Amino acid sequence: MPISGFPEWLPPQRMIEQFVLDKIRSTFELYGFAPLETRAVEPVETLLSKGETSKEIYLLRRLQEESATSDDQLGLHFDLTVPFARFVVENNGKLQFPFRRYQIQKVWRGERPQEGRYREFLQADIDVVNRDTLPFHFDTEMPLVIGDVFRSLPIPQAIIQVNNRKVCEGFYRGLGLPDTAQVLRTVDKLDKIGPDKVAAALVETAGATDAQAAACLKLAEISASDGSFVDRVRALGVTDPLLDEGLSELLQVVETAAEHAPGLVVAELKIARGLDYYTGTVYETQLRGYERFGSVCSGGRYETLASVGNTRFPGVGISIGVSRLLGILFGQNALTVSRSVPTCVVVAVPSEDKRSGCDRIATALRRRGIPTEVAPTAAKFGKQIQFADRRGIPYVWFPGSPDTVKDIRSGEQVEASAADWTPPAADLQPVVSAG
Amino acid sequence: MPISGFPEWLPPQRMIEQFVLDKIRSTFELYGFAPLETRAVEPVETLLSKGETSKEIYLLRRLQEESATSDDQLGLHFDLTVPFARFVVENNGKLQFPFRRYQIQKVWRGERPQEGRYREFLQADIDVVNRDTLPFHFDTEMPLVIGDVFRSLPIPQAIIQVNNRKVCEGFYRGLGLPDTAQVLRTVDKLDKIGPDKVAAALVETAGATDAQAAACLKLAEISASDGSFVDRVRALGVTDPLLDEGLSELLQVVETAAEHAPGLVVAELKIARGLDYYTGTVYETQLRGYERFGSVCSGGRYETLASVGNTRFPGVGISIGVSRLLGILFGQNALTVSRSVPTCVVVAVPSEDKRSGCDRIATALRRRGIPTEVAPTAAKFGKQIQFADRRGIPYVWFPGSPDTVKDIRSGEQVEASAADWTPPAADLQPVVSAG
Known part of the structure; x- marks a missing residue:
């Protein structure tokens, strides 16, 4: 209480x-x-x-x-x-x-x-x-x-x-x-x-x-x-x-x-x-x-x-x-x-047996200062996007050949590598503003 | 106690x-x-x-x-x-x-x-x-x-x-x-x-x-x-x-x-x-x-x-x-x-009637993210350098025509302008290290 x-x-x-x-x-x-x-x-x-x-x-x-x-x-x-x-x-x-x-x-x-x-x-x-x-x-x-x-x-x-x-x-x-x-x-x-x-x-x-x-x-x-x-x-x-x-x-x-x-x-x-x-x-x-x-x-x-x-x-x-x-x-x-967590990117998990690969992507992003979470379960991608959306997290990363990253606000999805992809500076940290 | x-x-x-x-x-x-x-x-x-x-x-x-x-x-x-x-x-x-x-x-x-x-x-x-x-x-x-x-x-x-x-x-x-x-x-x-x-x-x-x-x-x-x-x-x-x-x-x-x-x-x-x-x-x-x-x-x-x-x-x-x-x-x-205060630069005060000019220098340095203090009194410069030295502050700024800035560790003193002088990145913040 x-x-x-x-x-x-x-x-x-x-x-x-x-x-x-x-x-x-x-x-x-x-x-x-x-x-x-x-x-x-x-x-x-x-x-x-x-x-x-x-x-x-x-x-x-x-x-x-x-x-x-x-x-x-x-x-x-x-x-x-x-x-x-x-x-x-x-x-x-x-x-x-x-x-x-x-x-x-x-x-x-x-x-x-x-x-x-x-x-x-x-x-x-x-x-x-x-x-x-x-x-x-x-x-x-x-x-x-x-x-x-x-x-x-x-x-x-x-x-x-x-x-x-x-x-x-x-x-x-x-x-x-x-x-x-x-x-x-x-x-x-x-x-x-x-x-x-x-x-x-x-x-x-x-x-x-x-x-x-x-x-x-x-x-x-x-x-x-x-x-x-x-x-x-x-x-x-x-x-x-x-x-x-x-x-x-x-x-x-x-x-x-x-x-x-x-x-x-x-x-x-x-x-x-x-x-x-x-x-x-x-x-x-x-x-x-x-x-x-x-x-x-x-x-x-x-x-x-x-x-x-x-x-x-x-x-x-x-x-x-x-x-x-x-x-x-x-x-x-x-x-x-702008969001309720520090996270900038959620790495989607295609299936639980691929989780360690997702962890490697998250590690690479974090090493370059990008706050990253790996999705908690290998649910349908719609659910994983919802996980990010509910928290105001702007990006979802999809492992693949090649990897892609989606800005879930605009829907824009582009090829990306965890070794060099960087979000716009304004998206890196949550933004505090008036009203 | x-x-x-x-x-x-x-x-x-x-x-x-x-x-x-x-x-x-x-x-x-x-x-x-x-x-x-x-x-x-x-x-x-x-x-x-x-x-x-x-x-x-x-x-x-x-x-x-x-x-x-x-x-x-x-x-x-x-x-x-x-x-x-x-x-x-x-x-x-x-x-x-x-x-x-x-x-x-x-x-x-x-x-x-x-x-x-x-x-x-x-x-x-x-x-x-x-x-x-x-x-x-x-x-x-x-x-x-x-x-x-x-x-x-x-x-x-x-x-x-x-x-x-x-x-x-x-x-x-x-x-x-x-x-x-x-x-x-x-x-x-x-x-x-x-x-x-x-x-x-x-x-x-x-x-x-x-x-x-x-x-x-x-x-x-x-x-x-x-x-x-x-x-x-x-x-x-x-x-x-x-x-x-x-x-x-x-x-x-x-x-x-x-x-x-x-x-x-x-x-x-x-x-x-x-x-x-x-x-x-x-x-x-x-x-x-x-x-x-x-x-x-x-x-x-x-x-x-x-x-x-x-x-x-x-x-x-x-x-x-x-x-x-x-x-x-x-x-x-x-x-x-490396020092006992966040301060990177002390602006020396030649005489109390010049203090507002010293404040302007400090303001210009702070606006560019350089932690700066103005010396507390217009004592002899030796005393003002000692003020910096006792706290481990690396730089003392001398207002003049032109201004100069002195690295009190090396003794090196160079012409500088508060509008663009920047210390080496390693001196900007106190450095924490082992032993």
Whole structure:
């Protein structure tokens, strides 16, 4: 029986997922990110060090455990950032910094099933981490990598919304609201509860006047795909050194993206991100036409990803929600694959006593990189063609003197030798496409 | 802190692991196996349906679970066969049979840490499953796939040891020992306790006479890389229809392998496999020179992998213990990789104000598939070359008029344009090799 929150794809969907993962991985590698895979479990104290998500952890115990204390308590990781931070601390003497890594793994969250959320899902993360300080230009690189990933896929255009915590915090402080965390949390509810309720909450819980609340909302309204957001923020009349720093950083992200990938990045000053370890740049990503499904790729800068004694490890990273992305696209039938198996050619078997000759043909084709199956039984050729057709396999090979190969889509059948016949490049692998 | 039994590789080792996984996957796909990934968890009843491994299961509970019964009990899968069988039953109406799938995933076993075994490890499985009956020729295909996988890797030669339960059971029955399961279990201890203790145990627990025990040991001694094992079994003077069937099947496996992959397969009549669902062919695999580490790839035929009502789903499959294989080879420093990052070129940064020009060079190289990083800081060129050297990155690019690119291994530096310079194919990706 299916278990709520634990999605499973049929093989054609898994083929699409692998195609997506291959594109993600090859793009990450083009940017020089090294692969990392961490264990699925962490000590529960490590997981609980991010208090906010403590309610969502799956703990492990052995079925025949003698007593509750016989094992250190282990839990499944709920993201890839906490294990990465732990890995960096544990192996900092063996790593070269700045350390660029990607990590593509399942994560688990013990959500209540009735919320209809995934409890097991796949994430693809990149992070750059350094000792002591990390130059800001790495913050400008993250959207470019993600832009390249999304452009390599047959899916709607991705728009990366960027903000900077320093802009918000500097603005609130400059405005005379010292509890910037509370203001940020409240403004973060804008899309859920609307501006009137946010304004009221700012007055009630953050000690804002009506004018201050209105200014916070004005800031959150600002959105621009170029550097014009800077003047619009300035026009609100608030000054603060942290605000200046934030505006300068955000401008760098927007301008770098405008040069390398026009249309990819928008400065969106209402973006806050729930998790509280971000300290500067924050990213969210929407697909055009799929905005209602929320962000499919998020991240940001953390001044202290990890620390060892007096050494701090700042980082910046971004995470593609692969299961979330595919769940949305599969739900809209927005991705298809040309066949349900990798097989390009089925070798027909004229009779069981000829099977070893058919195996030799298959071996010759495979040696030249052509995915090949031999028909499971020496049924009538009509049945064997049907075997291929039902799976979307384009070619059936008929052993004979000479051999022939048939494109079962067009019906065209030609003489061929397993030593040199090659299908058109487009037929070699299954093709993933939109709609 | 490392957790006993949960191995983690550093990035260079993970690059080797990915290289191995890519070879495994592409070989599986050349044979037409379709990809499948199942969820990490199963209901505990599903896991316990294979009684033998019940003690090794990790159960899950949510940290803030209200009561022990609020969730159906879930456990992490301990192999990929049980989830595959469940998936086939659940989706049998949506699958095309015979269904060939591969599955490469982590599995978990709650072993006691002091046993020094892996508690999390990676397996790569192929299985073919059909409705009602599955032709025997699929049993002859499994070793060929695995042989191709191992030949594509820079590792010692793999020898697949094959046996057939029908040979053993038919022989024991024909010999007059009706409790064939007990005989099999006892003979399976041969490598651990030696022939004398096995003979004694056969007399004690399986009701064998000394002569019968001796005959069982004689059978277990037979080993051959060709069909000669048939005559040697016949020479022991036992007859039984099941024995005939088993010998004929085993002969097919050995002869098919001898034709397609000489030296790959050995009929080894002492191989039994612990798990009790195998009903015919069984496989184990050793690496030459690494025999003492045991099998790195095992499997067999199961007449009833799954069933739905009156419909049986027989299958045959084999599983590569990827973590086990790599753990052994890493432990002997038997695999190396030419660099610790995917990066082929580092673009040097003459000064921070020239960074955007360096980014443009990197973009041009990446668009042509060349993994490229831009240096993290505009340090002295000596430092930037050191950055590349420490990671094994072969090329450093110097922006200028004209640009130049330096092979830092040879010191050779040539004029180059990012629009058309291409490294030698051998330098494009990290190279994995033996020793």
